[in-house]
Amino acid sequence: MALLEIKNLEVFYGMIQAIKGISFEVNEGEIVTLIGANGAGKTTTMQSIMGLVPIKRGTVTYNGQDITKVPGHKIVNLGMTQVPEGRRIFQELTVYDNLLMGAYTVKDKKQIKDDIDEICTRFEILGQRKNQIAGTLSGGEQQMLAMGRAMMSHPKLLMLDEPSMGLSPLFVDKVFDIIKDYHKSGTTILLVEQNAKKALSIADRAYVLETGSISLSGKAEDLLNNEDVKKAYLGA
Amino acid sequence: MIIIADGLSLGAIYALIALGYTMVYGIAKMLNFAHGDIIMVGAYVILTTLQMTGNPYIAIAASIVVCTVAGIVIERLAYKPLRGASPLAVLITAIGVSFLLQSVAQLIYGSKSQAIALPDFGKITIAGNHIAVSTLITLIVGGIIMAGLTVFVKKTSTGRAMQAVSEDRGAALLMGVNVNRIIMITFAIGSALAAFASLFYLMQIPSITPTLGSMPGIKAFTAAVIGGIGSIPGAMLGGVLLGLIEKVCLSIPAISPYTTAIEFGLLIIILLVKPIGILGKQRREKV
Numbered sequence: 001m002a003l004l005e006i007k008n009l010e011v012f013y014g015m016i017q018a019i020k021g022i023s024f025e026v027n028e029g030e031i032v033t034l035i036g037a038n039g040a041g042k043t044t045t046m047q048s049i050m051g052l053v054p055i056k057r058g059t060v061t062y063n064g065q066d067i068t069k070v071p072g073h074k075i076v077n078l079g080m081t082q083v084p085e086g087r088r089i090f091q092e093l094t095v096y097d098n099l100l101m102g103a104y105t106v107k108d109k110k111q112i113k114d115d116i117d118e119i120c121t122r123f124e125i126l127g128q129r130k131n132q133i134a135g136t137l138s139g140g141e142q143q144m145l146a147m148g149r150a151m152m153s154h155p156k157l158l159m160l161d162e163p164s165m166g167l168s169p170l171f172v173d174k175v176f177d178i179i180k181d182y183h184k185s186g187t188t189i190l191l192v193e194q195n196a197k198k199a200l201s202i203a204d205r206a207y208v209l210e211t212g213s214i215s216l217s218g219k220a221e222d223l224l225n226n227e228d229v230k231k232a233y234l235g236a
Numbered sequence: 237m238i239i240i241a242d243g244l245s246l247g248a249i250y251a252l253i254a255l256g257y258t259m260v261y262g263i264a265k266m267l268n269f270a271h272g273d274i275i276m277v278g279a280y281v282i283l284t285t286l287q288m289t290g291n292p293y294i295a296i297a298a299s300i301v302v303c304t305v306a307g308i309v310i311e312r313l314a315y316k317p318l319r320g321a322s323p324l325a326v327l328i329t330a331i332g333v334s335f336l337l338q339s340v341a342q343l344i345y346g347s348k349s350q351a352i353a354l355p356d357f358g359k360i361t362i363a364g365n366h367i368a369v370s371t372l373i374t375l376i377v378g379g380i381i382m383a384g385l386t387v388f389v390k391k392t393s394t395g396r397a398m399q400a401v402s403e404d405r406g407a408a409l410l411m412g413v414n415v416n417r418i419i420m421i422t423f424a425i426g427s428a429l430a431a432f433a434s435l436f437y438l439m440q441i442p443s444i445t446p447t448l449g450s451m452p453g454i455k456a457f458t459a460a461v462i463g464g465i466g467s468i469p470g471a472m473l474g475g476v477l478l479g480l481i482e483k484v485c486l487s488i489p490a491i492s493p494y495t496t497a498i499e500f501g502l503l504i505i506i507l508l509v510k511p512i513g514i515l516g517k518q519r520r521e522k523v
């Protein structure tokens with residue numbers, strides 16, 4: 001059984017249909033990537049799964065439970081969270097308070113303290129900047145914070161929306177290393193990326209989204225060698 | 237000295253009301269124009285309970301409870317259904333709620349002003365100055381409430397969630413924050429603060445009319461904008477500043493008739509020099 005299953009998902013902005021009945025699934029232990037051009041609907045898909053934009057038709061099933069109508073704030077508790085596009089860290093709060101926000105649904109104080117220590121070891125820079133106002137971090141550091149913040153809720157499934165956006169090549173590699181690492185420690189990953197080459201190189205399976213519909217899907221390595229994908233997304 | 241003490245205590249009253257405007261603006265992204273009328277509701281509750289029980293403490297407690305509940309009910313019935321509607325629709329609704337509260341008060345109590353007899357604490361002498369004890373109470377209790385609120389917002393999980401919702405509602409939702417609950421708590425806190433403001437106001441001017449809340453409401457709103465609407469320390473600073481200016485102006489016979497004009501003039505100057513207010517923060521607009 002799939003950990004996350006999307007069936008015939010349709011999302012509208014007013015009269016405009018952004019998602020035109022897509023279906024896909026993420027199995028436990030996988031890294032699945034969703035690639036596609038600007039405006040294809042990747043962010044819309046991610047946001048509708050977490051209840052940030054309303055779903056018109058279709059179903060989202062997580063861990064066997066239909067969560068299509070579950071309010072967004074209850075979804076984190078089920079073990080799924082998201083690093084949103086553009087990071088969206090709380091700019092006016094400190095690094096430490098951002099991490100505490102990530103643990104909003106965790107009640108055990110000791111657990112939270114241990115988790116913050118662990119995150120600050122995983123991301124050294126966050127440990128050094130604990131009391132800094134998050135808005136003053138560099139873009140790369142903010143991405144680390146956004147990922148650390150999401151990890152605070154111990155998700156079984158972590159969704160990341162363009163985590164490499166706007167980062168220097170060195171930081172991009174770092175972000176992908178972190179994702180691989182985190183996956184190894186037992187978390188299922190759904191990754192949205194513009195950087196299709198990188199995404200396909202760490203993923204198990206992939207879906208290609210084109211103006212609201214899935215045009216291609218399969219094993220990541222097969223897509224890496226697919227002529228159409230190469231032409232459209234890998235710049236070859 | 238007396239003028240400073242009076243100014244600070246009036247400032248504390250404005251600050252308590254301004255906090256309600258600023259917190260609701262920051263978190264629910266709306267101007268709650270009915271907020272001033274909560275003060276009036278609190279005043280009538282104090283009047284009625286005082287007449288019924290004769291006990292000022294019961295009256296105060298009742299006023300806090302009724303104001304808090306009124307704030308929550310107004311939010312649930314009038315504003316929550318408009319979540320996501322145009323700001324203009326919300327604003328007009330708020331003005332409607334304000335009229336509704338005033339009309340209901342007028343139906344129950346009539347439009348004549350009613351005197352209220354709060355216990356007189358007398359005056360004490362500090363360094364040769366006779367200062368009303370009620371002024372000191374306002375200052376001290378107001379200060380404690382504001383310090384408490386600051387600690388609450390900075391140090392508790394709910395307070396942090398309020399800051400998070402204020403900055404990015406969607407991101408807060410992703411953290412598992414129930415945004416509707418946070419907005420409700422914000423209205424509750426703002427209204428409870430208004431209940432205190434109402435009590436302190438009556439200790440200075442012990443007479444009540446259905447439009448009692450309008451002027452302090454507008455002044456406090458001005459204070460919130462001067463301090464930087466959305467900013468909690470800004471509301472406190474703006475309130476105190478406005479209270480001081482008002483008392484100082486009133487004490488100088490030559491300019492006292494122009495006090496209100498000077499206060500709103502200050503607002504205009506601040507808006508021209510720093511449109512986001514003294515402590516307001518420029519926020520990146522989120523898409």
Ligand SMILES: Nc1ncnc2c1ncn2[C@@H]1O[C@H](COP(=O)(O)OP(=O)(O)OP(=O)(O)O)[C@@H](O)[C@H]1O
Nearest residue numbers: 013018036037038039040041042043044045085194
């Ligand atoms: N809030 C909105 N209101 C109206 N239309 C929207 C809104 N958000 C997105 N859209 C439209 O929906 C479509 C899909 O947008 P979406 O952001 O999901 O694309 P994306 O694949 O994430 O693109 P990118 O790679 O640029 O992030 C676009 O045509 C976009 O213009």
Ligand SMILES: [Mg+2]
Nearest residue numbers: 042043044085
């Ligand atoms: Mg996107």
